[in-house]
Amino acid sequence: MxxxxxxxxxxxxxxxxxxxxxxxxxxxxxxxxxxxxxxxxxxxxxxxxxxxxxxxxxxxxxxxxxxxxxxxxxxxxxxxxxxxxxxxxxxxxxxxxxxxxxxxxxxxxxxxxxxxxxxxxxxxxxxxxxxxxxxxxxxxDNEAGGALGADALAKAIGEKGVVLETRGSVGSAQAQARHKGFTERMAANYPNIEVRSLNTEWAADNANKMVLDAFTQDPNIVGVFSHNDEMVRGIVSALRQIGKLVPPGEAGHVTVIGLDGTPLALDRIREGTQHATVAQxxxxxxxxxxxxxxxxxxxxxxxxxxxxxKPYLIDKANVDDARNWGNLKK
Incomplete structure (x- = not known):
């Protein structure tokens, strides 16, 4: 990688x-x-x-x-x-x-x-x-959360291509551990994936702008891992703006994985605009x-x-599980 x-x-x-x-x-x-x-x-x-x-x-x-x-x-x-x-x-x-x-x-x-x-x-x-x-x-366990996100993203994109990582703040130990877990797992297990990390500071607005810029530079990006589900709002908005919000299974689809397991993330998983989230x-x-x-x-x-x-992955297969804290907010 x-x-x-x-x-x-x-x-x-x-x-x-x-x-x-x-x-x-x-x-x-x-x-x-x-x-x-x-x-x-x-x-x-x-x-x-x-x-x-x-x-x-x-x-x-x-x-x-x-x-x-x-x-x-x-x-x-x-x-x-x-x-x-x-x-x-x-x-x-x-x-x-x-x-x-x-x-x-x-x-x-x-x-x-x-x-x-x-x-x-x-x-x-x-x-x-x-x-x-x-x-x-x-x-x-933020490092394990980042590694789980890497595994899920790599599997979804066929273990090859360019992906983005939208990061938390530089002064955050959580963000540093998520970054470490994600990038080290990618480097160790998925050599055909290139990671481009963006300092988006936990914010959806930052993620929106920086993801737009990244796709302008390279429209062939195939996936995004976000350090939280809040930033996925901005990521999905960016993909919609540039015509990249393509349904799963169709050409040009961009796989998006977040972290937290929020109610909105679970809704996005149901509708297909977010592939998965790492639950905490x-x-x-x-x-x-x-x-x-x-x-x-x-x-x-x-x-x-x-x-x-400890983290676990939520995707379409278990999105309605009562274990998921995001479902308690319904």
Whole structure:
């Protein structure tokens, strides 16, 4: 493979996640005992413009309500600088815990360290900061997700041709792992596929513009792997604009595979404008993962401090399966 750089709940699998740099899960540096009821938690989201993130918040709110926790949700809006201010502001509120889903974990080190100084426990989702202490971490096997996307795309296009990769943000560990999984699997197993990576920064508008440009330069592109299903909106729009939204099985069809398993992605799979999506379960990560860690901490119980969910492929064969979190939103 030639590589060009141009960027219903599933079972949780407890694993030891690889920590980055000098970050570490704190050895219970803070004490807690008793009940979770009445405790306050500040949750700084990645951004509520993403359907996946909205579903994650819904699951966390439900679990928090069951436990009697007051959960204050702060919209990160996909802006890493905004998240830094939000993290520092959250510390001033003196909550019983802070949960963060970082956009750029490096920028959030100041907020995490400020919380450490204030003796406020921190829990992290998906993107581990390189410094500071946190008491729990939940993520998704992003590298495996990227590799699964590569296998599915390669199979669909007959293991040859030029494909695009629309990427998440450069400062995102999730995006870097998805990129690694996708490109390394392509390089190792599919030498007749050329990958052109686009730095589309998680955004559908960016994906639309950059995919249009890519097809202008090379109209023979046969497939696209997107780091999230949100960007597929822009990709499908671009294909429609240039007359490339051809039904599967017909000449000129472009295979599109996303990642997340959103309700809209499932609808696109049914209608044939998206071939497949790599599923990651927001309910397992949110209400079933990070909130369970927080609750166990409040109750003084032992808990798995590293948790990881695993990907699986959704296509026409299993798109209506009750296992798919996107079907719960119907």
């Amino acid at each position: 030639r590589l060009k750089t141009v960027t219903r709940r599933t079972l949780l699998a407890a694993t030891v996640a690889a920590m980055v740099g000098t970050s570490a899960l704190a050895p219970m540096a803070f004490s807690a005992e008793g009940d979770a009821k009445g405790k306050t938690v500040e949750y700084i989201t990645f951004g509520l413009q993403f359907e996946y993130q909205v579903a994650m918040v819904e699951g966390m709110k439900k679990r928090a309500e069951e436990a009697g926790i007051v959960l204050n949700v702060i919209d990160g809006k996909g802006d890493p600088n905004n998240q830094v201010t939000q993290a520092l502001d959250a510390v001033t509120k003196q909550p019983d815990a802070i949960v963060i889903n970082p956009i750029d974990a490096t920028l959030l080190v100041a907020g995490v360290k400020r919380a450490n100084e204030a003796k406020i426990p921190v829990f992290i989702m998906e993107n581990a900061p390189p410094e500071g202490e946190y008491l729990g971490f939940v993520d998704f 379960d927001p309910y397992a990560m949110g209400g079933g993962g990070i909130l369970e860690q927080v609750i166990a901490y409040f109750e003084g119980r032992d808990y798995d401090k590293n948790m990881q969910t």
